[in-house]
Amino acid sequence: xxxxxxxxxxxxxxxxxxxxxxxxxxxxxxxxxxxxxxxxxxxxxxxxxxxxxxxxxxxxxxxxxxxxxxxxxxxxxxxxxxxxxxxxxxxxxxxxxxxxxxxxxxxxxxxxxxxxxxxxxxxxxxxxxxxxxxxxxxxxxxxxxxxxxxxxxxxxxxxxxxxxxxxxxxxxxxxxxxxxxxxxxxxxxxxxxxxxxxxxxxxxxxxxxxxxxxxxxxxxxxxxxxxxxxxxxxxxxxxxxxxxxxxxxxxxxxxxxxxxxxxxxxxxxxxxxxxxxxxxxxxxxxxxxxxxxxxxxxxxxxxxxxxxxxxxxxxxxxxxxxxxxxxxxxxxxxxxxxxxxxxxxxxxxxxxxxxxxxxxxxxx
Amino acid sequence: xxxxxxxxxxxxxxxxxxxxxxxxxxxxxxxxxxxxxxxxxxxxxxxxxxxxxxxxxxxxxxxxxxxxxxxxxxxxxxxxxxxxxxxxxxxxxxxxxxxxxxxxxxxxxxxxxxxxxxxxxxxxxxxxxxxxxxxxxxxxxxxxxxxxxxxxxxxxxxxxxxxxxxxxxxxxxxxxxxxxxxxxxxxxxxxxxxxxxxxxxxxxxxxxxxxxxxxxxxxxxxxxxxxxxxxxxxxxxxxxxxxxxxxxxxxxxxxxxxxxxxxxxxxxxxxxxxxxxxxxxxxxxxxxxxxxxxxxxxxxxxxxxxxxxxxxxxxxxxxx
Numbered sequence: 001x002x003x004x005x006x007x008x009x010x011x012x013x014x015x016x017x018x019x020x021x022x023x024x025x026x027x028x029x030x031x032x033x034x035x036x037x038x039x040x041x042x043x044x045x046x047x048x049x050x051x052x053x054x055x056x057x058x059x060x061x062x063x064x065x066x067x068x069x070x071x072x073x074x075x076x077x078x079x080x081x082x083x084x085x086x087x088x089x090x091x092x093x094x095x096x097x098x099x100x101x102x103x104x105x106x107x108x109x110x111x112x113x114x115x116x117x118x119x120x121x122x123x124x125x126x127x128x129x130x131x132x133x134x135x136x137x138x139x140x141x142x143x144x145x146x147x148x149x150x151x152x153x154x155x156x157x158x159x160x161x162x163x164x165x166x167x168x169x170x171x172x173x174x175x176x177x178x179x180x181x182x183x184x185x186x187x188x189x190x191x192x193x194x195x196x197x198x199x200x201x202x203x204x205x206x207x208x209x210x211x212x213x214x215x216x217x218x219x220x221x222x223x224x225x226x227x228x229x230x231x232x233x234x235x236x237x238x239x240x241x242x243x244x245x246x247x248x249x250x251x252x253x254x255x256x257x258x259x260x261x262x263x264x265x266x267x268x269x270x271x272x273x274x275x276x277x278x279x280x281x282x283x284x285x286x287x288x289x290x291x292x293x294x295x296x297x298x299x300x301x302x303x304x305x306x307x308x309x310x311x312x313x314x315x316x317x318x319x320x321x322x323x324x325x326x327x328x329x330x331x332x333x334x335x336x337x338x339x340x341x342x343x344x345x346x347x348x349x350x351x352x353x354x355x356x357x358x359x360x361x362x363x364x
Numbered sequence: 365x366x367x368x369x370x371x372x373x374x375x376x377x378x379x380x381x382x383x384x385x386x387x388x389x390x391x392x393x394x395x396x397x398x399x400x401x402x403x404x405x406x407x408x409x410x411x412x413x414x415x416x417x418x419x420x421x422x423x424x425x426x427x428x429x430x431x432x433x434x435x436x437x438x439x440x441x442x443x444x445x446x447x448x449x450x451x452x453x454x455x456x457x458x459x460x461x462x463x464x465x466x467x468x469x470x471x472x473x474x475x476x477x478x479x480x481x482x483x484x485x486x487x488x489x490x491x492x493x494x495x496x497x498x499x500x501x502x503x504x505x506x507x508x509x510x511x512x513x514x515x516x517x518x519x520x521x522x523x524x525x526x527x528x529x530x531x532x533x534x535x536x537x538x539x540x541x542x543x544x545x546x547x548x549x550x551x552x553x554x555x556x557x558x559x560x561x562x563x564x565x566x567x568x569x570x571x572x573x574x575x576x577x578x579x580x581x582x583x584x585x586x587x588x589x590x591x592x593x594x595x596x597x598x599x600x601x602x603x604x605x606x607x608x609x610x611x612x613x614x615x616x617x618x619x620x621x622x623x624x625x626x627x628x629x630x631x632x633x634x635x636x637x638x639x640x641x642x643x644x645x646x647x648x649x650x651x652x653x654x655x656x657x658x659x660x661x662x663x664x665x666x667x668x669x670x671x672x673x674x675x676x677x678x679x680x681x682x683x684x
Contacts, residue, residue, distance in 0.1 A: 008422070010496045010497035010498075011497070012497045012498075012661060013660065013661055014498070014546075014657070014658065014659060014660050014661065015495070015496040015497070015498045015546065015656060015657055015658070015659035015660075016657040016658070017422070017496065017657070051411070051415070053411075053412070053415035053416065053423070054377070054378075054379065054382050054415075054416070055377075056415065056423060058415075058423075058425065060497075064499075065497065065498075065499070065661045066497065067497060068425075068496070068497040070422065070423070092393075093389070093393070093404075093408070096389050096392065096393065097385065097386075097389050100385045100388060100389050101385055104381070104384070104385060104388075107388070108388060111388065111391075111392055114392075115395070118395075243398075244395070
């Protein structure tokens with residue numbers, strides 16, 4: 001039997017405190033003595049509950065209204081907790097908590113390490129995997145929902161769109177998705193692809209091209225975005241990291257949340273750059289398969305680099321397609337490694353000329 | 365009315381380091397379970413605050429469990445998903461009339477749920493709180509709460525917000541006066557006009573002093589909340605609460621907390637919480653002719669945590 005410890009007893013009937021003593025009576029009972037009366041409670045009994053806060057042990061018994069014993073005797077609390085833990089009543093929480101108490105600094109550092117590993121490696125990997133598990137139908141639906149509204153706001157040149165569609169069909173870039181091409185009257189030197197298959201080319205970039213290889217490269221680049229489902233992967237990745245950060249930083253202050261948010265943006269930018277390079281290189285493979293010289297990609301990128309020089313920053317292709325210099329180097333390295341399929345060059349040249357002749361805005 | 369000498373009987377014994385460990389373990393378990401652990405984390409956090417709040421040297425206790433809060437959380441999520449499903453279904457119709465109706469449904473649901481959230485949260489929290497083994501309880505009626513919301517909400521709208529002060533006081537009077545602690549009850553007696561004038565004065569003085577008066581304004585609000593609160597034991601016996609907070613005290617508390625949180629990139633949050641709790645408890649003195657030993661157990665246990673979780677998700681602060 002342990003030495004008895006001073007305690008307060010509340011009978012669950014009134015708020016009156018009673019002086020009491022508690023002790024562990026081996027093998028398996030708690031002995032409480034109140035006002036000269038003694039009672040015993042089996043330690044393994046489900047009707048007995050206990051909680052320990054920093055310096056108080058609280059034991060309750062029976063059905064509602066339960067009686068309560070409170071003690072602050074440190075030696076008794078230690079003994080009692082040890083005894084109860086021997087009985088195997090220690091959950092994940094208590095184990096984690098005692099770990100955190102033993103070495104708070106080490107625990108926090110370990111946690112930080114886990115969070116960083118999760119954020120940098122595990123999370124993107126899992127997000128990519130789950131994005132690719134989504135049926136391609138999701139991309140199609142997403143594109144179908146967004147395309148009509150977007151095209152309504154843009155000034156489409158339907159006659160040239162039809163020619164571009166023929167040009168694109170000759171390249172046969174679509175595999176999983178049916179690709180729809182649109183020419184839009186806009187001075188921006190840019191083009192974009194929507195998930196599910198809509199590819200929009202601005203006249204600003206079209207008018208600055210001087211041979212069909214560049215256009216083939218542009219379409220191959222954008223088609224790669226569609227076929228490899230880059231938007232979907234980006235969306236799922238961003239969603240996942242946003243969820244992760246908001247869960248982790250839910251209760252933390254604004255400064256940290258702001259820092260994390262910006263770090264997240266930079267990481268997304270890095271990822272979108274990686275996707276652009278992917279679209280270049282895989283686009284070149286698509287070009288080669290379609291019988292077009294992949295050198296066209298190098299020339300397209302060089303065109304973009306030239307144009308970026310005399311365009312205001314916000315309008316330039318560079319803002320969404322950065323680091324052109326490095327992309328050119330990579331494309332140059334890749335081009336000679338590819339073997340071309342059967343050439344449809346004459347047909348492409350003819351369509352390209354048609355596109356140029358119909359030009360409404362004179363090329364500079 | 366009789367005036368009593370008051371003294372400090374409430375205290376907060378929590379420590380920043382201990383709370384920090386609780387919060388960091390919560391964050392870890394919540395993150396690795398992708399948020400599912402949240403209700404359990406909330407239970408742990410509430411338990412910490414209750415266990416370290418003491419009246420006459422005896423701690424309060426929070427009986428709520430993560431399990432019941434998790435069930436409430438699932439129910440609350442279900443309700444919100446349902447509301448949003450109706451909203452999006454109506455929006456997808458692309459019919460202008462139905463789209464208008466969609467917004468009506470959404471805002472109607474959010475406004476309509478507020479009294480339910482306050483009511484349910486008080487019922488749950490109070491039934492899960494005890495001191496010296498005696499349970500708290502909430503005996504307010506949902507119907508009455510809706511009546512206050514409809515009437516005062518309408519009046520606040522047509523007076524361009526001025527009536528908001530009366531709204532707040534009517535709500536506080538009703539809710540707090542229906543809190544039971546065993547055989548005893550709380551009572552709050554706030555007056556809309558007093559509260560309005562106090563806030564008006566605080567607002568203009570804060571403007572004139574470029575924000576410096578805000579700490580004294582904060583003190584006035586705190587005092588108004590504490591000084592009008594009393595605890596009734598029956599047969600005319602009662603305990604009266606009295607605030608001893610000062611503007612300077614609020615200045616020190618708030619400035620300290622901001623520095624603590626900002627310069628530690630959020631790690632100091634636990635310490636800031638502890639400072640705030642200590643300040644609040646220290647400055648709520650009590651005095652009266654009632655005997656705290658004579659409270660008799662009366663309340664039954666009440667179980668649904670749904671409203672509590674709903675309020676959490678919708679970010680409605682319920683502790684008036």
